Amino acid sequence: MGVPKFYRWISERYPCLSEVISDTEIPEFDNLYLDMNGIIHNCSHPNDDDVNFRISQEQIFCDIFAYIDKLFNIIRPQKVFFLAVDGVAPRAKMNQQRARRFMSARTAAEQEQAHVRKGGKLPTEKRFDSNCITPGTVFMAELHQALSSWLNVKIDKDPLWHNIRVYLSGHDCPGEGEHKIMEFIRHERIADGYDPNTRHCMYGLDADLLMLGICSHEPHFSLLREEVKFSRPPSKKSGAGSAQRANPSQTNFHLLHLSLLREYLSWEFDPLKASLPFPYDVDRIVDDWVLMGFLVGNDFIPHLPHVHIHDDALPLLYQTYIQILPTLDGYINESGILHLKRFEVFLKAFAANDRKHFLQIMEDESYLRSKRCQEPHGQNTEESSLSSTDSNDERDETTEDSLLDEAAFVSSDEEEDTAEAANRIPDGGLPSASYLLTHLNSGWFNCWTKTVSNSFRRHKRSYYREKLQYENITKTELRQQAEGYVRAIQWNLHYYYRGCVSWNWFYPHHYSPYISDVVDFSDMDMSFELGQPFKPFEQLLAVLPTASAECLPQPLRDLMCNKESPISDFYPTDFRTDLNGKKNDWEAVVLIPFIDEKRLLSAMESKIPLLTQEEKLRNTPGNILLYCSLELLPPSLLLRPVLLPVDSFYLEPQKVVWGLLPNVKLDVYFPGFPTMKHLPHSAELKQVKDIIFLLKKEEFEKVREVFDGRLLSRITGTVFLLHERSSESKDLPKIPERINIGLSLKFSKRNQEVWLIGDLKSKGTTVPFGSQGTVVGLSSGKVDVLFDLEFNGKEVILGACVPKTSLINITYGKTRKGQKLKRQRENGSLRAKIGKRLVAGKESKENTPSGIQKVRNSLLPDGYSLTCHVSEQLVRKSSISTCRTKRAFNS
Known part of the structure; x- marks a missing residue:
């Protein structure tokens, strides 16, 4: 599974990474x-x-x-x-496998129950249990x-x-x-x-x-x-045949x-070239980039609180890295070995994210309280409600201070910030959360008062109590949490760079600590014991729910299904889930108990002799198979x-x-x-409004200008095959009714020149990179273009009407000659039909549908009309960015 949403994020930030296969x-x-x-x-x-x-x-x-x-x-x-x-899999992976399989079984049962409640009938054949892919x-x-x-x-x-x-x-x-x-x-x-x-x-x-x-x-x-x-909505169909085979x-x-x-x-990370006190090395930068990716989630560690890709955690990590690395004496990830002192400095800097998020929570809560609580004169003020709340908190502050000091949530750096803030906050009461956030960028010491610090500590203590069941977490327990998380990061690095360093290690919690609490670990022991992998049946008992008991050999099913089984508590039929800051159900934390390896193996001992010879063979490691042709x-x-x-390919770490x-x-x-090494180009990081994966979002993107700065504007859209050029035949060629091809246009309003950035391909149709089209019309935010191209060996016309935020689908439909323009709204879209034939050198003005200013086409056969579907559905950028890589950077 990897890092959730990472592929999408990186495709948006670096849009030229991919290309469509040709x-x-x-x-x-x-x-x-x-x-x-x-x-x-x-x-x-x-x-x-x-x-x-x-x-x-x-x-x-x-x-x-x-x-x-x-x-x-x-x-x-x-x-x-x-x-x-x-x-x-390693034991560390089994926790996720177990959660995923329990959720899969529950979801399948709920779907079938809902289908039956609605009056549907289920086939007599048994549904395929995906958990058998184990x-x-x-x-x-x-x-x-x-x-x-x-x-x-x-x-x-x-x-x-x-x-x-x-x-x-x-x-x-x-x-x-x-x-x-x-x-x-x-x-x-x-x-x-x-x-x-x-x-x-x-x-x-x-x-x-x-x-x-x-x-x-x-x-x-x-x-x-x-x-x-x-972002495509799931199919609502539930009848037979709505799912198609691969x-x-x-x-x-x-x-x-x-x-x-x-x-x-x-x-x-180009800014580091001029600021590092040691040699700049792209490969070492890549290693540290991999490490930063682990901090936003992976298959082996729960994500850090409030560190999510959808909340711009990765750009914040990159900014922190660019600021901190020049202050260190080397890189953090040394080919899979974590340099603990440097990593600790980096995490302390990144911990600002924890405090920033807490201030945002304070602001939200203050706003809500201000809506509920009235001042004597009927006025709501954020400051008064926040002060009131904190004054209530301060009534018990003497009692709570001892508990908070014992928990030691605050670092020495945070104490210094609190002391500085006491001298900088103006008189007149407690600053509001809005004030704190406003002055955030000018330094934490400007706003991090003792009262705010204590509120933050209470907030974290509540997190550890609710999520990790620590009634009042102590310094020792907090250090164990910090060292456990750092050990998990090191295990990940070993796994990626050297292979599995321990088959039995796993992260024993459903939640991670706050990043601001991952401190004082630079002297910890980072050794691992290799151990042995589970046998297949041991893993089956460790990861499968009761609903998939048939995947097990008969003698082992009793351990899972019998309530008197010594390990029956491993297989709850009812369990809770927790989104924990995520937005989708599939990202939720599945709160099921972890497997106790000793209890599991002990319970299996009496059942192994009951297995058949074939079952024992399935529970035994096999061989890697090498096939060669007859010549070899x-x-x-x-x-x-x-x-x-x-173990033929296993290498010792050294x-x-x-x-x-x-x-x-x-x-x-x-x-x-593709490479940019042989092209003169420049790069800048800037915020653009772009259309990404069916969504219009403001995202950061690397923009490469490879045409000597002639790019004045970028327009994305779709282009469509019109028909074969033929003076004899009036029949349409045998082509699909509609062909959508992703397009990114580069144009100059001054010269009305249009270049194609990327290759357009669809079933034999090719418009090569760099083709220059004819601008038929320019209007606000729209460009109408015609390209010549080859289609199955015959010359055709490719027409493009490219709006900035709309998807245009052009198809053929046979109508009676001279049919009047017919407009109708259907599903929120405007559909229009042109019955009047377009003649060479002339433009149909009265029968031009909304969204298309001018289209010039001299070859539309008699009796045929052009049907345009102007939809508010946004253009998919994936089909645009992924098709332009090879030629754009290798021509």
Whole structure:
């Protein structure tokens, strides 16, 4: 799962990272890696909201094979094809897996109950239980066997699969799929003859793949994933057939280039070049950037209070880093090893976020109280209500001060700020929360009084009491919380840079401490014990709810379902969730008990002898399978995979090679891998109004000007294929009724020149980068443009009417000649039909629909009209930014 909302955020901030896959313009890759669990989930339950969707296991397997084949044919790796299925995960990951599976089972049951209450009927066939996509189940064992046989056939029959190494690390090999891939890459990097310019492509849906890829410091690394469509309302259909099977042939795929992300990060932290007292190193900056990403959430640690991506936590982290790093004596993340003293300084600076958020809470509460509480003369004042509240608090201040001092929430820095503030706040009463926030940027000491500080400490004490069940948290307990969180960060860094450093460690809380309380940890011990991974059935009992008991062997189900079981308390049927500052239900904290490993293993001891031989085999680690073409194998191994030990790619930490390898070619242009190194350009960070993923938001974005400053304005919109140019035939060509192609236009009002930024492609249609179109009309906020292009070998006209905030859909519809303009409002949209034919050199003024000023088209056949749908739905920027990368930065 990775960092929630991270992929969207980074795509908005750095809009040129991705490009839409084109069959004719794909970079050449040496190695392709598939994180298989995303494929398995897509092919087995494409829409969890459809309670009527049913699919057979045979069809699931066929769809999985088709998906793999499609991805292989897109990338066509030259050396290695690595398929990694999730095996048993580290204990740290199981907490999230357990929460996710409990929620999945409850949601499925609630959906079916709601469907029946509404009078719906459920199919007689049993619904696919997605929780069976867990190592050790019958489903995963049969999939592994089928996948192994299918790979044998492909290597034997398909010429594209010859002369490459194909690896299958299945569910019986411990480790998460993406981390098994990274383990393989680390092992390859130390091999004799390894090419430091190897070109890698990894497929997967998790946002953390981006961090895994970039912290490998392999310079030519891209991520392959399906097009993500954000903010679309879920389908309301519940009838049969509303969910469709996975169909990769109808799916748009994107390549996200980590080479460009590396260059973006260089610009992001460019101010450090002039301020660091030690050498500036982009690779070390990247390592610290990965560390900062962990602070906004990951699969192993609960997010910090009030540190959310949707609240601009990442820009605040970056600003703090740029301010603090020049005061340190080096970088914070030293190739996966946390420098504790530097990290502590950074966190102290970032802790300002805690106090700022508290002041915002005070302001909100003061405002609400001012609406409820009246002054004697009928006036509401924020200051009086806040003062009144705090004066009530101060009645018990003598008693509470001893408790607060024992808890020691406040640091020495905070005490200094409080002392300074006492001398700076003007006489006349307690400052309001609005005053505090107004003077926030001028320094904390200007506003952080003792009264405010005590209120903040009471606020945090309440958090620890309600969330972590500390009645009055002590200094010792608070230090344990701080050290536990820092240890979790270090475990994460080890996991990403070196592999799993401990299979048994996990973060033992549902919530994290306040960042302002993560202090005084610079001398803590950071050692870990490696331990052993769980066996598959141990993990099944650790993560599955009672509703998925059938995924377990019969002898083990009793431990889960019997109320007399010694571990029955591990499987609650009713549990609470807590959004804890998040906005979506799927982000909620699932409050279920953690597994006690000793109790679990003890309860299983008496059941293991009752397993069948086949079940015992499923509970045993397997092998990594290596497939080679006939040319690479001796006759004795034809059509049989080579069995590799499960730890074949494991490296001891001291053997791992970090950073860029010698002889890497950063300045050499590799076809298909975009770079800005060979283009004169400048960069600036500015706030723009943009249309992102169906939403109009004010976001920060890196803007690159690659046309020598000629960019006077940016307009986003859609363009549409009109028809084939033909003087003989009056029939329309056989094309889809509507073709929407994302477009970003660059135009100059002075010269009325229009350039295309990016490639437009759709089913054989191509408008190359840099094409110059003819401006038909200019109006306020709108540009009408015509482009010539090739469509299936025939010359056609591409028409574009590009409003700034509207989506224009143009289709053909046959009408009677001369039909009058008909307007109607439908679903909040304006629909208009033009019945009058447009003649060369003339413009139809009376029959021009609202939203389009001028369209010139001399080739509209008799009897056909142009139908325009002007909708207030906003343009998707993903289809704009992702299609312009390659040519824009490599031409």
